[in-house]
Each structure stands twice: as structure tokens, then as C-alpha cells.
Amino acid sequence: MRRDRLLLAATLTAILSADLYFILLPKLRSVGSGEFCSCGPDNLSLPVQGGLATPRLYNWTSSAALVLRTPADPTGGGSKMERLFAHPLYNIQTPALGPEERLLQAEQLMDYYRRKVSRWERHMKLYSEAAALNNITVTQHKVTFDPDASWLKFHLGISRYALYSRDDLAVPRLLKDMGSMEIVNADYTQDEKALKGACDCTQVVKPSGHHLKLALKMQNFAKAMFKPMRQQRDDQTPEDFFYFVDFQRHNAEIAAFHLDRILDFRRVPPVAGRLVNVTGEVLQVTQTDDLRAVFFTSPANNTCFFAKCLYVCKTEYAVCGSPDLLEGSMSAYLPGLSISPRISIPNPWVRSYTFAGQEEWEANPFYCDNIKKLYPYNSGNRLLNIIDMSIFDFLTGNMDRHHYEVFTKFGDEGFLLHLDNARGFGKHAQDEMSILAPLTQCCMIKRSTLLRLQLLAQPEFRLSDVMRESLEGDPLRPVLTEPHLLALDRRLQTILRGVRRCRPAAGGGGGDHQGLCQIHRETSDCDSDGNDQVTEEDRLLSGHRGLHGEAQSPGEQTGLSWF
Numbered sequence: 001m002r003r004d005r006l007l008l009a010a011t012l013t014a015i016l017s018a019d020l021y022f023i024l025l026p027k028l029r030s031v032g033s034g035e036f037c038s039c040g041p042d043n044l045s046l047p048v049q050g051g052l053a054t055p056r057l058y059n060w061t062s063s064a065a066l067v068l069r070t071p072a073d074p075t076g077g078g079s080k081m082e083r084l085f086a087h088p089l090y091n092i093q094t095p096a097l098g099p100e101e102r103l104l105q106a107e108q109l110m111d112y113y114r115r116k117v118s119r120w121e122r123h124m125k126l127y128s129e130a131a132a133l134n135n136i137t138v139t140q141h142k143v144t145f146d147p148d149a150s151w152l153k154f155h156l157g158i159s160r161y162a163l164y165s166r167d168d169l170a171v172p173r174l175l176k177d178m179g180s181m182e183i184v185n186a187d188y189t190q191d192e193k194a195l196k197g198a199c200d201c202t203q204v205v206k207p208s209g210h211h212l213k214l215a216l217k218m219q220n221f222a223k224a225m226f227k228p229m230r231q232q233r234d235d236q237t238p239e240d241f242f243y244f245v246d247f248q249r250h251n252a253e254i255a256a257f258h259l260d261r262i263l264d265f266r267r268v269p270p271v272a273g274r275l276v277n278v279t280g281e282v283l284q285v286t287q288t289d290d291l292r293a294v295f296f297t298s299p300a301n302n303t304c305f306f307a308k309c310l311y312v313c314k315t316e317y318a319v320c321g322s323p324d325l326l327e328g329s330m331s332a333y334l335p336g337l338s339i340s341p342r343i344s345i346p347n348p349w350v351r352s353y354t355f356a357g358q359e360e361w362e363a364n365p366f367y368c369d370n371i372k373k374l375y376p377y378n379s380g381n382r383l384l385n386i387i388d389m390s391i392f393d394f395l396t397g398n399m400d401r402h403h404y405e406v407f408t409k410f411g412d413e414g415f416l417l418h419l420d421n422a423r424g425f426g427k428h429a430q431d432e433m434s435i436l437a438p439l440t441q442c443c444m445i446k447r448s449t450l451l452r453l454q455l456l457a458q459p460e461f462r463l464s465d466v467m468r469e470s471l472e473g474d475p476l477r478p479v480l481t482e483p484h485l486l487a488l489d490r491r492l493q494t495i496l497r498g499v500r501r502c503r504p505a506a507g508g509g510g511g512d513h514q515g516l517c518q519i520h521r522e523t524s525d526c527d528s529d530g531n532d533q534v535t536e537e538d539r540l541l542s543g544h545r546g547l548h549g550e551a552q553s554p555g556e557q558t559g560l561s562w563f
């Protein structure tokens, strides 16, 4: 009898403990976790649904992510990505774009495309005649002129505010096309061609041709930059590697596109993963002898190829299919430079690309004050855009941002293109604080950026969860390992802490609020969504606590400077 009671007591205790551990504790943890508890000073309690616009992103992501979607559910279940994109901050109505705000006009692009197709057809005719004379087998693929092609729509949708609009359905179509459409041509990229195979194997820094990337043309003339897989998902950059000799990671390119979209920057061209058959889809379609010449069959019978230059330097840099299939990232090409020129500008926070070099910003705490006086950082939003870029790079851990590009058409107020993100996601356990130097030294941030970062720090929209879900839509899922996803949340908290604690070194914060981070409300011509954004965000914020929650009204009591 006593034994029975003991057994009963033991069972009850076990049930109670399990209850405590699995139900009560997680609840307590979720209440106590994060910096944005509903009563805390950092609360930004924006409405979860409705109000400003209806969700328009139901068709946005491809296959798997779509399958996962369930209607937005305020209790925390369902798709977080869908809830994020349905959030008012992501649904601010934008005014229609005028012709001057678009990068390209439809007729201009269509003419360009038509000329390209007929040039290609003429060229293919001559090429196959010559190939037949020389006994070279070429796979002839039929190209199609498709006025509705996804890449064409993507190019037409580029505006002075962003590479694509939030609800642009051409983008998911383009992702799908890049992941599966027939490849009709493979070649070196322009910058590799510019090297003309020149190699300097004595150069340690930025070894030319290290990167082994290709330009692939698809059957409807879409063009993508292919970066092959060089590293397994769970390999980490070795401790002793300098960032400038680190591998380029195809999965980092893919993940960066998704992150950029989730942050609502829309400054990274669409990137999809693809399993490419290097024999059938590269070797057999290339018309470049140089490229054909770097292919070989490995002792394990796999098809491999070298970077043009490193062929004569280090043979271990070859990449191999298994036996022909190779993962890679496909990054949608931007419109050609002849129809939409871009300029490449050195990043003011550029790193030294030598073993021992140090740049001024690393040694001078007042560096930002100097930059603020210099054109084009002395007016407009260029500096705020650089700070956005540093936030983006800090999240991915990319230290290789030596330049940035802008479309010349949009002048100084154009957005910055975030091209080349392949050196992110190298070390999940390390946060490279120096990448955030533009933010921590200048102590300013766009309000629209801060609002979204704060939203993504809330459990209902947790960045790692939204990223995980978004990346599920890529053919190469899982694109990032869990530790890399979780690192995003940690880094996001670090950025928000940085914003809260920011003290400009020179005390030159400006205005009446020196010594605090400046939260910049953008002017109409620079905001990525047009001038309605400011009013809409104001409306969203009205009735809520200030950004830092320290006071009721912005400006006076929050101690922030509003511009």
C-alpha cells in the first residue's frame, strides 16, 4: 500500500515537473526574453495586421515556402514570413512611379532585347557553320523572344528607390526561371575577361581569378552570374584566413538576397540556388575556347574546371561536379551598362587588403566627422545608406565590401546596390564589430531601418525564423545551417544595443541631442518607398511609445533628433 502511494506520488511529481519544464518555463522564458517585452522601455508595439493595406505577397515565394504558408495567425502559429510581409510597415502605399523614377523605359528595353536576339541568331548560325568545319560539337539551343520574360519585367521594375517593389511578381518568377530554365550559353564574366587570363601568382592579396564565376545565359535571354559551391554548409572560415582570401560562398549569395528582402532594402538582385550540370550546361554550351580549356576529368571521374588564371597557379582551386552536378548561386544580372550605366565607388570604410595595413577609420575615432564633410556624404542620404549597408554586412558577417555601386541615372540620391555578398556567413560564432563602424562612429540610422530591425527582433517576427522560412523556398535548401540563422538574431540585438548606446566620439551628434544616436526620418526623395512612407510610419507610431520607449512623444522626451 505504502509502495503504491510512493509510486503515485512519484508519477504526479514527474507529470508536474514535465508540465513546469515544457509548458510553464518556455512561457516564462518567452515573456522574459528579448529586449522588447510589452512593458519594457524598448517596446515598439505595432499592430500585427490590417489597417493600411491588404497583404499582397501571397504568390511571392516559390514552392516549399508557399506550401508552408497558412493564414496569418495572431497567436504565433502559421507563417511568420507571411505575417511580416502583411505587417503595415511592409504595406505602406506607394505613389505611382513617374518615368524619371524608373531606370528603364519599356520601348527602350524591348528594342535592346530584340537587337540582342537577332544578333545571337546571326552569331549562332556562323558559329555552328565554323564548328562543323572544325569538327566541334555544339549543342544548339533555341532562344525565344518573350516580351513577358521575368528578367525583362525585373529590369523594368527597377526604380530610384529599390531594385524591385514589394509585390513585384516578376521576382518570384525570375527566381524560378534561374533555378530551372534551360541554359544556352556559358562564358566568363566581364571582369574575368578584363583580366585576359593574366595571372600574378605572387600576389597574395585578392588573387585574380580566385573566384571562378561564370555568366550563364538562359533560353529566354535571362542572364545570371553563377558562383559555384566551394565550401560545405557547415564548414567555417579557418581562424587564420584573411577575409580577402576567404572563399566565396554560393549559399551566402542566396541568403543575402533573402535577408535583404526581409529587411525591405531590396538592393540585392534576385539570387536562386541551382544544381548545374557542368558538362551539359556549361562545357557543352560555351563558345569560349578559354573556358573549354579549363575543364578536365578528375581521377575520381568527376568533371572539374579551374578558374582561368589559377590553372597556372594552384590546381587545388578547381571545382568539381559529382560527377557532373554542382551547386551554385544564380544571381540575376542587372541591365547592361550600355543602357543603364552604374558607377563603382570605394567604400569610405574600406579595409586594407594587405596583411598588416590599417585604414584611417580603424585608428581615428573622429573619422565619421571627416566623412560627413565630404561630398557626397555631406548632404542627402548617402551616409545613411552606407550605414544601412554596414548593418546588412554585419548581419551576414561580410568584411569584403570594398566598393559599392549606384545607377548613374539616379544621381546622388539613388540607392546603393549591395552586389557581391559571397563572403558573408563564414563564421557563425564570431560577430565582427568593426563592420558596424559606420553606425557606431556616426551614430545615426534611418528611422525606417530601425523600425524594421525592431520588428524583426520581436518573437512573432524573429529574423531567424523568417529567414529559415524564406530560404525554404530555394531549390538548395537548407541554405544556411541553424547556427548561422541563430547568429542573425544575436547580431540584430547587438545592432539595436549599438543604436541605444551610441555616443559619437566627437560629441558632434548635432542638434539639441548630442551624445545620442540620431534617428533620421527620411526626406521624400530618398525614402525607398516614396514620400508617403514618412506619414504612414508616423501614423503607425502615433499612440505608441517612442522608439526607445523612454517617453511619450518623439523629439523632446525621447532625446532623439528627428529630421
Ligand SMILES: Nc1ncnc2c1ncn2[C@@H]1O[C@H](COP(=O)(O)OP(=O)(O)OP(=O)(O)O)[C@@H](O)[C@H]1O
Pocket: 189, 191, 211, 213, 225, 269, 331, 332, 333, 334, 405, 419, 420, 421
Ligand atoms: N547581378 C549582377 N549584375 C550585373 N553585374 C554584376 C552583378 N553582380 C556583380 N556584378 C558585377 O561584377 C563584378 C564582380 O562581381 P562580384 O564582386 O560578385 O565578384 P568577385 O569575384 O567578388 O569580384 P571582386 O573581386 O571584384 O569583388 C561586380 O563588381 C559588379 O560590377
Ligand SMILES: [Mn+2]
Pocket: 400, 420
Ligand atoms: Mn568580391
